[in-house]
Amino acid sequence: HILTVLAPTRDRFYIGSQDALIRCVDTKQFSNRNTDKNSFGVKETETDVSSQVQTFLKCELTAFNTTGGNEKAHVNGRTGSHYGSIYALAYVSPYICSAGADGLVKIWNSTNGTLVRELLGHRRSVLSLQVGLQTNTLYSGSVDGTVRVWDLDTYACRRSLECNRSVFCMCLVGNVHVGGGNEKSLLFAGLSNGLVYVWQTGTFEKVLRLSTGTKSPVCALAFSLSYPFTYILCCTSNGLIVSWKANEIVKSVQLNDLSVAHHNVYNTMTAEQKREGDELDTSNEAMFEILKELVSIPSVSAGSKLREDCWKAGKFVAMQLERFGCRVKMCTAKHGANSSYDGDSLPLVIGKMSANAKINNSSSGPVVIYGHYDVVSASKESWTASSSPWIMEGLDGYLYGRGVSDDKGPMIACMYAAKKLHDSGNLKRDVVFLFEGEEESGVGIEDRGFCKMVLENMKWFGSDNDIDEVSSNSNRPCAILISNNYWIDDNRPCLTYGMRGVIDFSITVTGPSTNLHAGVDGGSIHEPMEDLNALLYTLSHEKDKIFSGGVRDLANDERERYEKVNLNVEEYAKQVGVSRLRQISPLHVLGSRWSKPSISISNVSSTNTSRGFRRIPAMCQAKVSLHFVPDQDAEEQKQRLISYLQNVFDDLESGNELQINIKQVSNWWLANTRTRIFDVAAESVEKVWGVKPLLVREGGSYGGITSFLERSLKAPAIHLPMGQASDSAHLPNERISLKCLVKGREVVEDFLMNI
Known part of the structure; x- marks a missing residue:
C-alpha cells in the first residue's frame, strides 16, 4: 500500500509505502501516457514502471538500488531500514526526510540515496513531517502526542511541543498578513480529538486552540493563499471540512513580537x-x-x-x-x-x-x-x-x-x-x-x-x-x-x-497540606517559613565555622597584589550603594570578595503567591549560593553543606519536611x-x-x-x-x-x- 507521495521537483517523485521502502520515480523516463480528463489523475499504459523505480534503504553505504520489483529481498538482507510503514516524506534540499511506524525520522541524500542521519526521540509512530520556512528546520508530529522541532544543521532536537493527543497532521503557514505591513508564521497541528493547536514559530509559544466542533481525528491540514487572506483548511475523519482565516487567528491572540528597528550605532x-x-x-x-x-x-x-x-x-x-x-x-x-x-x-x-x-x-x-x-x-x-x-x-x-x-x-x-x-x-x-x-x-x-x-x-x-x-x-x-x-x-x-567556585542550591521546607489562616491556626503548628528562617540564619552566621576548612593561606606575593590594588573602601561602598561594609581595611574587603568562602541568599518564595498578610504558606523555598575558594574540595563542601542543614533541621523537631536540591557546582x-x-x-x-x-x-x-x-x-x-x-x-x-x-x-x- 502506498501511504505518502512527495514531488519536490518536476523530474522525480518519491513514494513511501507499507513495506518500509521509499521509491524514487524518474518521470523523465515515462512515455506513452493517457490522461482521462474526467478523472483526477493519470492512467499508466503498459509501460514497465518497475525498471524506473529506485529504492532508499537504511544503509549508510548504500546508494539508490534498482530492485526490479523485488524490494523486500533487499530489505531483509540489510540492517537499518525503516522497521514499518512509511507515513510521511519531506524535502529539504539536498535531503529527503522520511518518518514511519518505527518512530524514527531519517535524513537521506537525495542524490545517491545514502542515509545521512537518524533522528531519535519519538516513542511511537511519526505520521507527519513539515519543513521550516527559510530555516533549516524539520517538524515531526507523532502518535506519542508531541511535535519535535529538529535543526538540520546539527541534527539536534531544538524543542518538543506537547499536544497530549496523537498528532495526525501538520501545516506550516508563513507570511500571514496581519496589517500594517506585518507578517507572522504559524504552525498548525491536527490532533486525534478534533482539535488543532497553533504555535507561533518565532517563539514556539502555543497561541491558540481551535475546535472543529467534533471529536473525530483531524486527518489533513492545508492552506490556501488569496492575498491578503490566508485560509486554513481542516478535514476530519467523519467527512467534515472546516476553514479559518489565518489572518483573523493572528489578530485574535497576543503574539510575541521581539523584532526591533535597526539603525547605525x-x-x-x-x-x-x-x-x-x-x-x-x-x-x-x-x-x-x-x-x-x-x-x-x-x-x-x-x-x-x-x-x-x-x-x-x-x-x-x-x-x-x-x-x-x-x-x-x-x-x-x-x-x-x-x-x-x-x-x-x-x-x-x-x-x-x-x-x-x-x-x-x-x-x-x-x-x-x-x-x-x-x-x-x-x-x-x-x-x-x-x-x-x-x-x-x-x-x-x-x-x-x-x-x-x-x-x-x-x-x-x-x-x-x-x-x-x-x-x-x-x-x-x-x-x-x-x-x-x-x-x-x-x-x-x-x-x-x-x-x-x-x-x-x-x-x-x-x-x-x-x-x-x-x-x-x-x-x-x-x-x-x-x-x-x-x-x-x-x-x-x-x-x-x-x-572562586560556587554551589547553587535550594532549600525547601514543606508543612501542612495547604496554606492556612494565621488567625485560625497560627501558634499551633510548626510553620515552614519559621523553619526556613532558622536554617538561613544559622547558615549565614555560622559560615566561618562551617566552611573555613581547607582555605589556602594568602601567600606574600598575593598579599602584595592585593595591596597594589589600593582599593578605595569608601568609593566601593558608594558604588554598590551601601552605607557600611562588613570589613574596614582594603585588604580584608578584597579577601572577603576573592579568597574567603561566602553565603548569599538570592531569593525566598512560598505558596503564599498573593503575598498577603495572615497566611501560613504550606511550602517555602530559598535559593542560596555558597562560594568556596582554593584549596577547598567541591564535593567535600557539598556534603558538609547538606549534612549541616540536615542536622540543624533535625534539632528543630518540627515534623516538617526538608529537601535540599543542588542545582550546579562550579569549581574554583x-x-x-x-x-x-x-x-x-x-x-x-x-x-x-x-x-x-x-x-x-x-x-x-x-x-x-x-x-x-x-x-x-x-x-x-x-x-x-x-x-x-x-x-x-x-x-x-x-x-x-x-x-x-x-x-x-x-x-x-x-x-x-x-x-
Whole structure:
C-alpha cells in the first residue's frame, strides 16, 4: 500500500509505502501516457514502471538500488531500514526526510540515496513531517502526542511541543498578513480529538486552540493563499471540512513580537564620542554593526520561552565565523538529570581560523578563545538608558544593550581581532573559537553537555598539521583566552588570575497540606517559613565555622597584589550603594570578595503567591549560593553543606519536611601568573592602554569552565576583561565603553601576534 507521495521537483517523485521502502520515480523516463480528463489523475499504459523505480534503504553505504520489483529481498538482507510503514516524506534540499511506524525520522541524500542521519526521540509512530520556512528546520508530529522541532544543521532536537493527543497532521503557514505591513508564521497541528493547536514559530509559544466542533481525528491540514487572506483548511475523519482565516487567528491572540528597528550605532555618536575609539576605522564600524545584530536577538537561555532565539543567535555567530574564513562546526548534547529542560543543549559553536602569516607558529598549537552568546533576561520597563534592551544604542561614549558587556561585545571583539590579523596575512597561530549558548542558563557545565561536547571534539584543538588529538606538547593549545569579566573599577585595566567556585542550591521546607489562616491556626503548628528562617540564619552566621576548612593561606606575593590594588573602601561602598561594609581595611574587603568562602541568599518564595498578610504558606523555598575558594574540595563542601542543614533541621523537631536540591557546582580556578601568557598579555595591555595592568582575582562563578578547559586541553588560561566595574552586567541598563571595546579588540590582536 502506498501511504505518502512527495514531488519536490518536476523530474522525480518519491513514494513511501507499507513495506518500509521509499521509491524514487524518474518521470523523465515515462512515455506513452493517457490522461482521462474526467478523472483526477493519470492512467499508466503498459509501460514497465518497475525498471524506473529506485529504492532508499537504511544503509549508510548504500546508494539508490534498482530492485526490479523485488524490494523486500533487499530489505531483509540489510540492517537499518525503516522497521514499518512509511507515513510521511519531506524535502529539504539536498535531503529527503522520511518518518514511519518505527518512530524514527531519517535524513537521506537525495542524490545517491545514502542515509545521512537518524533522528531519535519519538516513542511511537511519526505520521507527519513539515519543513521550516527559510530555516533549516524539520517538524515531526507523532502518535506519542508531541511535535519535535529538529535543526538540520546539527541534527539536534531544538524543542518538543506537547499536544497530549496523537498528532495526525501538520501545516506550516508563513507570511500571514496581519496589517500594517506585518507578517507572522504559524504552525498548525491536527490532533486525534478534533482539535488543532497553533504555535507561533518565532517563539514556539502555543497561541491558540481551535475546535472543529467534533471529536473525530483531524486527518489533513492545508492552506490556501488569496492575498491578503490566508485560509486554513481542516478535514476530519467523519467527512467534515472546516476553514479559518489565518489572518483573523493572528489578530485574535497576543503574539510575541521581539523584532526591533535597526539603525547605525556609529551614526548615533557625536564626533567627540567617536574620537573615544581613537580614530575608529571601518573595521570597528563593521564590528559595531555585527554586535548590534547579535544584541537584537534576545538569546535568553534560562527557561524555554526564548530558546528559538538562542538557536538563532548560535547560527548567527556560526555564520559570521564562516564569513571570517573559519571552518565551523555546531554540536549539541543531551541535558543531564539536574537540568529542568528535557532535550538537547543549545549549540556549541566551534570555529577554527588557520594561521596564514609567512612565518607562523601553527605547528605548535592554537590559541583557544572561549565566550558565550546567551544572555540573562531583561525587562523593557526597567530599561531606562535606551529604548529597549534588544536595541543597541550609543550614548555618551557607551553602547547600551543586553549582552554588550556580558558577553556578546567582548566575544565579537575577539572575533574581529583575529579577523584583522587574518585579513592582513599576519595571523601567526591557529585560533579556535569556542562559543556556547547556555552559560547563563543556571545549569552546570556537566548537565548542559558542555564538557561532553568539548571532549568529543578534541581534534579541533590541535594544530592544523596534526589534528588527530590533543596529546603532545607539539599540538596542544598554547593558551586559553576568556574575556567575560570586569575591571576592579572604571579606570584601571586588569588581568584576572583566579576565581572562586560556587554551589547553587535550594532549600525547601514543606508543612501542612495547604496554606492556612494565621488567625485560625497560627501558634499551633510548626510553620515552614519559621523553619526556613532558622536554617538561613544559622547558615549565614555560622559560615566561618562551617566552611573555613581547607582555605589556602594568602601567600606574600598575593598579599602584595592585593595591596597594589589600593582599593578605595569608601568609593566601593558608594558604588554598590551601601552605607557600611562588613570589613574596614582594603585588604580584608578584597579577601572577603576573592579568597574567603561566602553565603548569599538570592531569593525566598512560598505558596503564599498573593503575598498577603495572615497566611501560613504550606511550602517555602530559598535559593542560596555558597562560594568556596582554593584549596577547598567541591564535593567535600557539598556534603558538609547538606549534612549541616540536615542536622540543624533535625534539632528543630518540627515534623516538617526538608529537601535540599543542588542545582550546579562550579569549581574554583587559580592560575600561575609566572607563565608566558601572563607576560604577553601584560605587555599587550600596557602597549594599548599605556599602563601596566593590575593582577586581580574575582568572586564570580566562571572558575569551573576555566579549570575544566585547562585540564582537558592541557593549556594555561587567562581572563582578559574588557568591561568596567560600572557596566551593570545582568542588571538594567547594561553598557560597555566604546573605548574599552575598541581597545580590548586591540589588546587581543596584539596578544595573538605575540603569544
